[in-house]
Amino acid sequence: MxxxxxxxxxxxxxxxxxxxxxxxxxxxxxxxxxxxxxxxxxxxxxxxxxxxxxxxxxxxxxxxVTDAAGEQLTAHFKRDEFACCCEGRYCTGFPAEMNGELLARLEAVRVALGAAVIVTSGVRCPIRNREVGGIANSRHLVGYAVDCYAPDFSVFELAAAAENQGLGVIIYEDEGFCHLEI
Ligand SMILES: [Zn+2]
The missing domain is CATH 1.10.101.10 (PGBD-like superfamily/PGBD)
Structure with a gap:
């Protein structure tokens, strides 16, 4: 794939x-x-x-090719959309780079939906991961997971599109986002 x-x-x-x-x-x-x-x-x-x-x-x-924050990683996603959500408190934003396969599949989800997919959490440093209650060996630590939502679709529709691309999905219905990982 x-x-x-x-x-x-x-x-x-x-x-x-x-x-x-x-x-x-x-x-x-x-x-x-x-x-x-x-x-x-x-x-x-x-x-x-x-x-x-x-x-x-x-x-x-x-x-x-530069490390510029705005670097376009795929047609629809820029690098800085995946920066650690500690916002510079505990790390410089990228304790790990996003995995290329995850990005390719996320891009395919975005294309399949034909509408915006908003990333709420990409890579996380260990301190931030602990702070948000992530599990100790979270895939977010190594750039293999992304939390996101699609404003024009339900979490179930987003989840179905992600599963079609071979991604692992956890639906957070109350919070209104999906955790996607490879
Ligand atoms: Zn951080």
Whole structure:
């Protein structure tokens, strides 16, 4: 699923990863490496956070990849939307980066709904996680979970769209949001 999204993004960017089969084979790795070389990224044939960001930022001219807070991670989500909600009290915002596969699936949910998805909690530092009552080994600590809601949809509709994308879902009906994770 995730590798298929990568392959489709490579095709959209003008590279040939071979068949769209979700398999991380030699053709796909070669296409990733060619993409990385053209964008001035480290060439390793693997999709890390910077390559992911470059791939899903669309097909505009190559841009400098920076750590800027407003960096566009997918078509609809910016990096700063996922910053730790302690707002700088206990960490600098990103004790971990958001996982690329989670981002790709969240983007797919956003596209499927065709309407805004608002992130209420992305990554969390351990102190903030404890403060909000998160479990000790919360997926939020490592960027593998996101809490969000879609203003135009119920939490159940959002949950169904997320499950369709293979995400783990916990519905917080009273609070009006869903916890999504991989
Ligand atoms: Zn924090």
């Amino acid at each position: 995730y590798m298929e999204l990568i392959q489709e993004a490579l095709v959209a960017a003008g590279y040939d990863p071979g068949p769209i089969d979700g398999i991380d084979g030699p053709l796909t790795r070669a296409a990733i490496a060619a993409f990385q070389a053209d964008r001035g990224l480290e060439v390793d044939g693997m999709v890390g956070p910077l390559t992911h960001a470059a791939l899903f930022r669309g097909d505009g001219p190559a841009q400098e």
